[in-house]
Amino acid sequence: MKIVIAGDGKVGFSVAEQLSQEGHDLTMIDNRSETLRDSINQLDILCVQGDVCNVDVQMEAGVDSCDLLIACTSQDETNLLACMVARKLGAAQTIARTRNPQHTSMIAYLQEELGVTFTVNPELSAAQEISRVLRFPAAMQIDTLFGGNIEIAEYKLAEGNPMIGEKLMALPHLQKGNVLVGAVQRGDTVTIPRGDFEFREGDIATVIARPEEMAKFCASIKILRNSARNVMIVGGSRIAYYLAQELSRMGMHVKIVDIDRARCLELTEMLPGVQIVHGDGTDQKVLLEEGLLETDGFIGLMGNDEQNLILSMFASYYGVEKVIAKVDHMNYPEILRRTGIETIVSPKDLTTNSIVRHVRAMQNTQGNNVEAMRQLVRDQAEALQFIVRSSFDYPDVPLMDLPLKPSVLIGAIQRKGRCFIPKGRDTIREGDNVIILSGRDYQFKDINDIFQESGRK
Amino acid sequence: MNYAMIFQTLGYGMVVEAGLMLFSLFISLFHREFDGAIAIGITIASLLAVGFALSRIRTKSRQFYARDGFAVVTLLWLIFAAFGALPFVISGAIPNYVDAYFEIMSGFTTTGASIILDLDAIPRGLMFWRCMTQWVGGMGVLVFMLAVLPMSNDSSMHLMRAEVPGPTKGKLVPRMRSTAVTLYLIYVAMSIIQVILLCAGKMPLYEAITYTFNTASTGGFFVTNSAIAGYDSIYIEVVITVFMLLFGVNFYCYYLILTGKWKRAFANEEVIWYFGIAIGMMILIAVTAIPKEGSFWKALRYSSFTVSSLMTTTGFSINDYNLWPQVSRSLIIFVCLLGGCAGSTAGGPKTSRLIIMWKSLLRELRLMIRPRSVEQVRMDAKPMEEDTIRGTVYFMIAHMFILAISYFLVAFDNLCPEDTVSAVISCLNNVGPGIGVVGPAGSYASLSYFSKVVLTLDMLLGRLEIFPILLSAMALTKRIRSYH
Numbered sequence: 001m002k003i004v005i006a007g008d009g010k011v012g013f014s015v016a017e018q019l020s021q022e023g024h025d026l027t028m029i030d031n032r033s034e035t036l037r038d039s040i041n042q043l044d045i046l047c048v049q050g051d052v053c054n055v056d057v058q059m060e061a062g063v064d065s066c067d068l069l070i071a072c073t074s075q076d077e078t079n080l081l082a083c084m085v086a087r088k089l090g091a092a093q094t095i096a097r098t099r100n101p102q103h104t105s106m107i108a109y110l111q112e113e114l115g116v117t118f119t120v121n122p123e124l125s126a127a128q129e130i131s132r133v134l135r136f137p138a139a140m141q142i143d144t145l146f147g148g149n150i151e152i153a154e155y156k157l158a159e160g161n162p163m164i165g166e167k168l169m170a171l172p173h174l175q176k177g178n179v180l181v182g183a184v185q186r187g188d189t190v191t192i193p194r195g196d197f198e199f200r201e202g203d204i205a206t207v208i209a210r211p212e213e214m215a216k217f218c219a220s221i222k223i224l225r226n227s228a229r230n231v232m233i234v235g236g237s238r239i240a241y242y243l244a245q246e247l248s249r250m251g252m253h254v255k256i257v258d259i260d261r262a263r264c265l266e267l268t269e270m271l272p273g274v275q276i277v278h279g280d281g282t283d284q285k286v287l288l289e290e291g292l293l294e295t296d297g298f299i300g301l302m303g304n305d306e307q308n309l310i311l312s313m314f315a316s317y318y319g320v321e322k323v324i325a326k327v328d329h330m331n332y333p334e335i336l337r338r339t340g341i342e343t344i345v346s347p348k349d350l351t352t353n354s355i356v357r358h359v360r361a362m363q364n365t366q367g368n369n370v371e372a373m374r375q376l377v378r379d380q381a382e383a384l385q386f387i388v389r390s391s392f393d394y395p396d397v398p399l400m401d402l403p404l405k406p407s408v409l410i411g412a413i414q415r416k417g418r419c420f421i422p423k424g425r426d427t428i429r430e431g432d433n434v435i436i437l438s439g440r441d442y443q444f445k446d447i448n449d450i451f452q453e454s455g456r457k
Numbered sequence: 458m459n460y461a462m463i464f465q466t467l468g469y470g471m472v473v474e475a476g477l478m479l480f481s482l483f484i485s486l487f488h489r490e491f492d493g494a495i496a497i498g499i500t501i502a503s504l505l506a507v508g509f510a511l512s513r514i515r516t517k518s519r520q521f522y523a524r525d526g527f528a529v530v531t532l533l534w535l536i537f538a539a540f541g542a543l544p545f546v547i548s549g550a551i552p553n554y555v556d557a558y559f560e561i562m563s564g565f566t567t568t569g570a571s572i573i574l575d576l577d578a579i580p581r582g583l584m585f586w587r588c589m590t591q592w593v594g595g596m597g598v599l600v601f602m603l604a605v606l607p608m609s610n611d612s613s614m615h616l617m618r619a620e621v622p623g624p625t626k627g628k629l630v631p632r633m634r635s636t637a638v639t640l641y642l643i644y645v646a647m648s649i650i651q652v653i654l655l656c657a658g659k660m661p662l663y664e665a666i667t668y669t670f671n672t673a674s675t676g677g678f679f680v681t682n683s684a685i686a687g688y689d690s691i692y693i694e695v696v697i698t699v700f701m702l703l704f705g706v707n708f709y710c711y712y713l714i715l716t717g718k719w720k721r722a723f724a725n726e727e728v729i730w731y732f733g734i735a736i737g738m739m740i741l742i743a744v745t746a747i748p749k750e751g752s753f754w755k756a757l758r759y760s761s762f763t764v765s766s767l768m769t770t771t772g773f774s775i776n777d778y779n780l781w782p783q784v785s786r787s788l789i790i791f792v793c794l795l796g797g798c799a800g801s802t803a804g805g806p807k808t809s810r811l812i813i814m815w816k817s818l819l820r821e822l823r824l825m826i827r828p829r830s831v832e833q834v835r836m837d838a839k840p841m842e843e844d845t846i847r848g849t850v851y852f853m854i855a856h857m858f859i860l861a862i863s864y865f866l867v868a869f870d871n872l873c874p875e876d877t878v879s880a881v882i883s884c885l886n887n888v889g890p891g892i893g894v895v896g897p898a899g900s901y902a903s904l905s906y907f908s909k910v911v912l913t914l915d916m917l918l919g920r921l922e923i924f925p926i927l928l929s930a931m932a933l934t935k936r937i938r939s940y941h
Contacts, residue, residue, distance in 0.1 A: 002631075025630065025631040025632055025635070026631050027631050033842055041523070044631070044632060044633045045631050046628050046630065046631040049839075
């Protein structure tokens with residue numbers, strides 16, 4: 001694919017590095033000629049110097065005929081403007097990096113009205129990643145759709161799991177319709193289960209739910225024994241805000257320590273259920289006084305990598321179970337793993353990964369109407385995301401009356417920025433974003449392909 | 458330095474050279490020149506043997522840095538010429554190896570300086586190879602390898618950087634390999650057009666192809682003793698004049714034209730200067746040559762051919778300009794110092810360097826008067842990077858030093874100063890002929906072996922634009938090692 005990357009920063013470079021290896025034709029735009037020179041020396045890409053929002057510069061970079069523009073400068077507004085210009089010039093898709101919560105909250109508007117296909121928020125992804133690490137065992141596979149609003153988890157039913165021997169419709173959480181079992185792998189076969197499906201030991205189940213429902217579900221079937229309950233966050237950054245919001249929604253007890261009094265006040269306002277402590281997070285006494293010994297999750301989110309690492313080592317020395325450090329610049333994972341810090345979370349890497357994943361999905365879905373795709377249970381099944389257009393065959397028909405092909409499930413619906421797992425009485429409307437689960441052998445190209453031929457109008 | 462990777466790349470290069478030689482082998486067999494065919498066959502066999510052996514080398518890391526790139530380019534060119542000279546020695550067409558090496562290096566570097574006195578005595582297969590070296594060398598040996606071999610990785614920019622001439626090295630399209638392919642497609646297409654036009658002027662096909670090889674690369678080997686003047690056709694002269702000028706234009710412009718961006722192609726500052734200087738010099742030399750040629754139009758016919766030939770560093774001639782008045786001859790030496798556009802097949806210092814030097818000189822003067830003013834040197838309405846300007850200045854300094862040192866060394870040949878200067882300028886700028894002994898009517902055959910070796914090196918220094926050779930010489934003598 002022809003891809004233009006606007007902004008040759010840390011994220012821009014590492015996205016270019018990955019995508020170049022995957023064989024895409026890349027053009028990089030940036031204002032700084034020195035960084036461009038570094039990039040062109042290390043990567044097989046084309047560089048154009050100039051303002052990323054400038055029409056002439058974008059034309060020179062070939063945006064008019066490109067498949068994708070990725071705007072990842074440090075400025076939200078620049079990124080959004082660059083994407084809008086690119087869309088007007090004829091770029092097929094655009095990705096913008098946005099970090100301001102105000103912008104992130106209007107994702108739906110950005111997608112529908114401004115034509116920005118996909119937004120990445122490094123701080124939000126970092127918060128989501130940390131929250132996943134706190135909630136799930138590392139072995140569990142977790143993937144996200146709809147910008148983190150829907151989670152897809154895969155896990156193996158080990159001996160003693162309460163789901164074993166139960167029928168799908170008998171599981172209490174599933175009945176409420178908030179959690180969906182999308183695909184089950186048994187041996188080499190994958191089935192999209194119906195209500196009468198019975199679980200056995202060794203099955204690998206794919207579960208779809210919103211993050212907070214997922215946590216409750218996991219707790220109810222007792223696959224998690226060590227989900228953190230008391231979490232201490234040092235550093236009241238934007239990540240801390242997103243993270244505290246998400247964790248407290250899941251019923252965890254969260255405490256944020258920050259040295260800046262004004263920031264503390266701000267956080268108290270924004271996060272009503274969270275305990276905010278004004279104090280020096282690097283001071284041992286403060287941490288111990290605030291109950292470091294009673295916490296089972298410690299997260300270092302200060303601006304300084306070294307402080308985060310040292311503090312995390314300190315916490316893990318005091319026996320905190322789950323210790324996570326945010327690292328922006330340094331990257332020595334091999335050495336850090338030895339120090340007892342369970343996880344290093346790097347917003348830069350997360351942003352890069354989610355952009356690269358989007359590009360891969362784009363490539364898989366070129367030439368059809370699929371918006372995004374995730375492969376499930378070792379590529380045996382897939383989750384496809386479609387936007388429902390006016391050409392949809394069954395608008396406003398309850399799901400239970402739809403003539404679906406066998407082994408097809410409606411997994412989740414996003415309507416006006418709100419996500420839910422649909423029940424039998426729900427309908428699909430124009431403008432919805434729909435996730436379809438299906439076996440690998442179908443290869444749907446359009447949402448209307450999921451219906452049986454005979455039932456079509 | 459990543460020696461394993463360097464030698465592996467050299468191995469691939471030798472296999473590619475063997476492949477290129479096959480064409481000459483077919484021509485030899487077609488014309489039943491069995492001596493030549495055997496000589497070429499032996500060379501191909503030895504190239505394949507060594508090449509395959511080297512390409513089998515296991516590489517621990519595929520990492521390629523700038524210094525490795527420079528070393529590969531330098532060694533590859535030396536090796537290409539070393540093996541390329543073999544058929545001439547084996548077949549006895551050029552009995553002495555130093556002569557043969559001079560001749561083939563002159564081919565690959567598209568200089569066109571020749572030591573062969575009787576061209577008609579050279580078998581056609583070998584003559585084809587001699588001309589083909591020019592065509593391949595014109596766009597670049599490594600660029601050719603990048604285009605045909607699946608060896609492109611992220612570091613291949615280091616390879617192309619060393620070979621594509623000019624102060625700024627741009628790619629046409631994001632992928633190195635597609636850039637190399639695009640360059641060669643434009644090159645091949647333009648060459649084919651020229652062959653067709655020459656054939657239309659009743660030039661035999663074989664000569665049309667070989668002359669196109671020598672024009673497209675701005676090389677300038679003659680193919681027959683009677684040379685271009687022998688056809689006595691103004692049409693052929695005009696076709697060659699025009700194509701020499703066209704091949705001296707930055708290939709980026711052709712890419713822009715192909716992709717429909719006419720405006721940007723024609724607004725290219727370097728190309729405007731290039732044609733401006735060329736036309737200006739044509740008229741100037743024509744005026745000064747009127748006393749000898751009689752009429753302005755006759756003088757213009759010769760001067761336009763000579764100027765486009767020497768400025769693009771091709772080196773063809775259709776008259777003996779040695780017989781022109783002194784002022785014309787002096788101006789001809791000046792034309793040899795200009796060169797074509799960056800990113801073309803032409804040699805020399807390149808028009809863009811001259812523009813940069815001129816503009817930065819003016820800026821420097823203005824800054825002396827008003828030290829506090831802030832100014833940028835602009836090219837194509839965009840500010841030039843200071844690094845590029847500095848690089849250009851140092852390139853010109855290195856160029857001058859090498860001219861001076863070579864002049865000192867060749868001086869021992871006891872030629873007159875004018876001949877010595879023109880020989881050195883001509884070889885370092887990849888022009889070919891000079892003035893006097895080495896002029897259009899003469900040849901380099903009479904020079905001593907020592908001078909030939911010096912001039913051979915000059916040709917390579919000129920073609921690779923000096924720095925790759927100096928750097929790899931330093932790296933190979935471990936000077937640079939201490940810094941890495």
